[in-house]
Amino acid sequence: MSAVNDTKFNPAVFLLTGIPGQEDVHLWISVAFCLMYVISIIGNSVILFIIKTDPSLHEPMYIFLSMLAITDLGLSIATIPTILGIFLFNSMEISFNACFTQLFFIHLLQCIESSVLLLMAFDRFIAICNPLRYASILTLPRIAKMGLVCLLRGIAVIFPLPLLLKRFQYCRDNVLSQSYCLHQDIMKLACSDITVNNLYGLSLSLLMMGLDLLLIFLSYVMILKTVLSVVSQSKCLRALNTCISHLCVVLLFYTTEISLTVIHRFGNSSTHLLQILLSYVYLLVPPLMNPVVYSMKSKHLRSRIIRLFIK
Template identity: 85%
Template sequence: MSAVNVTKFKSAVFLLTGIPGQENIQNVWISLPFCLTYGISILGNSIILFIIKTDPSLHEPMYIFLFMLGVTDLGLSIATIPTILGIYFFDACFAQLFFIHSFQCIESSVLLLMAFDRYVAICNPLRYASILTLPRIAKMGLVCVLRGVTVIIPLPLLLKRFRYCRANVLSHSYCLHQDIMKLACSDITVNSIYGLSGSLLIMGLDSLLIFLSYVMILKTVLSVASPAECLRALNTCVSHLCVVLLFYTPEISLTVIHRFGNSSSHLLQILLSYVYLLVPPLMNPVVYSVKSKHLRARIIRVFIK
């Protein structure tokens, strides 16, 4: 292996090791929870999509945005399912990288749209129906997809131009841009700058706009005379706030650690990467099912039948 580390080559595959140092317990105590997480994520999001699609009373802007979120979470869950053999050919690894990061960007954009939905509903309720029409929502959804794909598609193209002179081993169960570029023996400055710029353009800008939307919502709600109305308005935002925190907290933490935390534990980075890819698709259906009485009632009715 030492000869491989110092010789410039272009290997045909990447080797995925899962969680290094935990090989003795991976077979059951790690693999089983991950499999359950994938299964529950796919099942939960599929149920949400089925309920919203088949129930005309849920064909409202808030639930249409939730449908978009479910589609994105379903795509992200499928994209992150690890290969059984732990071996990825270069093109397959780059393809997985593209889908994972694209779905992340799309999810961030959808969360921004959901924040806009809450902003219009609370701050401008009389124009809610005229602003969030179905054609406009469809266009907004299309922009989310195009935005994610456009920003991410250069990443695999930039990586393909490299030769890799370090061991082609990735300490994950899937391929991520920030890990693959560290294996290159060429100058990765362009990749590093573009990756950081893309993160700021998508995650940074979206999280800032979401924060500003809630500042405006809070300002409007506090101007309401009745405390009961104030609480009722804020209660409609709880689900979205929980989902936003579940998505952005590990994402921002991992980005900071990757860029600036050179002394941080490698195991911590790996575990955080699992959290920010696995937890949101798992918890989003749970959060909305628990907090939305209308959606919860429809789910119960379907299963009772």
């Protein structure tokens, strides 16, 4: 019995890690993360403030953008403080329950962001392919219901993740390979059979984000088909220009998400440093870049931001 107890136990804490081999420059790296955190918080907060205070921006496209900004704020708050704690204060310990809580919110917000990107694609599809019914289809009550469905959908599929992990016993090595808690990282420390967790996580990626990406792709196929049927080249370009911001955000989010999923599950030959850097890009860059992309491409929003800062 004692031999079993020596090999299996539930740790009181997990140990997070920074960037291996770069411990001497963690303090300098933290400066970059601090800047990312500040820019992300300010950028998304400004987007929300302008959309809330400007009645002319109370349109479906900008309401969906507000949902995206809220999700990005949540991701920044859920991840970067933990990273800064490691780099600035060498605070690597995180309690069992706190780790599962962080895991839940990170994966939940990722799932919601994928759903919001799908709603934004639907918005562009209706605006270009069925403009006469745009106002009657995307009413405020309907948009509110869509947002609620995205939230409930995310909670329903992500809530089992911490429960599936809590049933495990863990080996003596309680050191995680990331600066925050992720499902695929924690389950590798379990002494028990992780087949169910592996299958559930893979099914989640395929049926949630994979399905969202497929529907986004199909919506743009229909948009392209409609746009190419327009005789006027200027109208065609103007219609496509309204989609550029969304396409940039979609590519940024799903390219890193797919790469990270493939490397975590099938890339045994990939370096640990590559996995860490890619996970930073996946979780930290979209909240930083999304406000910039939409501010640059939306003339209406850009003018409001300039006016705000000039005042």
